Amino acid sequence: MNILDLQNNYRKIVETIPSTVTLVAVSKYQPSEAVEVLYRLGQRVFGESHVQELTKKHELLPQDIQWHFIGHLQTNKVKYIAPYITMVESVDSIRLIEEINKQALKCNRIIDILLELHIAQEETKYGLTPEECRELLQSDSFRSCQNVRVRGLMTIASNVDDDQQVQREFQLASDTFNAIKTEFFQDKPWFDCCSWGMSSDYPLAIAHGSNMVRVGTSIFGERQYK
Ligand SMILES: *Cc1c(COP(=O)(O)O)cnc(C)c1O
Numbered sequence: 062m063n064i065l066d067l068q069n070n071y072r073k074i075v076e077t078i079p080s081t082v083t084l085v086a087v088s089k090y091q092p093s094e095a096v097e098v099l100y101r102l103g104q105r106v107f108g109e110s111h112v113q114e115l116t117k118k119h120e121l122l123p124q125d126i127q128w129h130f131i132g133h134l135q136t137n138k139v140k141y142i143a144p145y146i147t148m149v150e151s152v153d154s155i156r157l158i159e160e161i162n163k164q165a166l167k168c169n170r171i172i173d174i175l176l177e178l179h180i181a182q183e184e185t186k187y188g189l190t191p192e193e194c195r196e197l198l199q200s201d202s203f204r205s206c207q208n209v210r211v212r213g214l215m216t217i218a219s220n221v222d223d224d225q226q227v228q229r230e231f232q233l234a235s236d237t238f239n240a241i242k243t244e245f246f247q248d249k250p251w252f253d254c255c256s257w258g259m260s261s262d263y264p265l266a267i268a269h270g271s272n273m274v275r276v277g278t279s280i281f282g283e284r285q286y287k
Pocket of ligand 1: 087089110131132217259260261275276277278279
């Protein structure tokens with residue numbers, strides 16, 4: 062994609078998103094040059110889903126970029142991103158939380174995470190059911206993880222044309238967020254992130270409680286798989 066198209070796409074999306082919503086520009090499979098173009102327009106939050114690709118970009122690009130990890134994270138790779146990652150959005154097991162906690166401790170950091178909620182109908186998607194989220198939050202192993210901070214929930218809606226269904230899923234995510242906030246984070250102002258909405262459905266997501274959208278192709282165009 063040429064630079065002008067990229068700049069225009071980005072500006073259009075920024076204009077349509079309320080200022081209270083964080084835009085995570087999903088740069089996976091996009092060249093570092095494209096990230097730089099958005100960086101020069103003021104964008105600081107970028108999403109990546111592969112550790113190797115993120116490591117390269119983190120080394121190459123400005124150090125004040127806030128990287129969000131949004132893909133399935135293997136426990137043996139947490140150590141590579143722990144020194145600098147701003148947020149891990151796709152956390153769906155206590156094992157992963159324990160590893161993030163361990164690596165965060167080594168770096169003398171507290172790492173922000175989101176719990177990935179499984180709401181979509183597809184069986185292949187990762188994530189925890191609302192009930193599994195609660196069990197996790199109640200567990201002793203979770204409570205002993207002092208170097209991770211749960212900032213909220215993330216979810217991916219079903220990839221279907223049926224807007225009604227997508228809306229129902231986002232609403233369910235929103236209701237679950239509110240319930241979990243009341244049950245576990247009443248006096249924790251940092252539990253404030255509702256990450257749902259991608260290129261195809263972010264306006265619907267914002268209408269149903271999202272305050273963090275992860276947008277890739279609508280900004281950058283098709284991903285460049287080699
Ligand atoms: C790739 C990806 C996105 C961005 O998807 P687009 O359809 O390109 O906007 C958002 N969230 C997650 C978890 C992703 O893996």
